[in-house]
Amino acid sequence: MDKMSADLTFGSVPPFYREVYEILCPNQEQVDEDLLVNLLLKSSLPRATITQIWDAVDNKSGFVNRNGLYKALALTALAQNGKTIHDKLLESYAGQELPKPSLGDLGDLRTTSVKLRREKNPNILGYNYRELCDLDAIKVELMPEKKGIILKHVEYEVTSRNYKTTVPSLQ
Secondary structure (H helix, E strand, O other), rough: OOOOOOOOOEEOOOHHHHHHHHHHHHOOOEHHHHHHHHHOOHHHHHHHHHHHHEEEHHOOOOOHHHHHHHHHHHHHHHHOOOOOOOOOHHHOOOOOOOOOOOOOOOOHHHHHHHHHHHHOOOOOOOOOOHHHHHHHOEEEEEEEEEOOOOOOEEEEEEOOOOEEEEEEOOO
């Protein structure tokens, strides 16, 4: 099968495609091969067809860009409608909205996406503010100043909301 053109120039992109991209790539990065294959498996297409779709959009780097994702989504929808994957398939959608694939619930896709990004790059946590707050809330309080034998000193009290514990500092 010939490689499809690098740019998705045929048809208009439906909002669903953008939604999937935002779930997979909240920081506008590339779509990892593992994540894309995970997404394509939700289509219930045979593995051979999923392999054909990956081959049509793969740039041999282990990830695809936004256009590659959009092509994969369009090809998935067409394959679900019984079309055979080939390099001219998307040309028939010139001026029309590309078809929307049936991928079931995308809720677990966000979790899978975050988990995969954390595994591949542990320096990027991938949490939003609400998720960070749900992990725990730590409160640090300054205790009244105390006088020691030689010097004054300050103590702090650290409290964890989730673990319901309070620990005084040892200064």
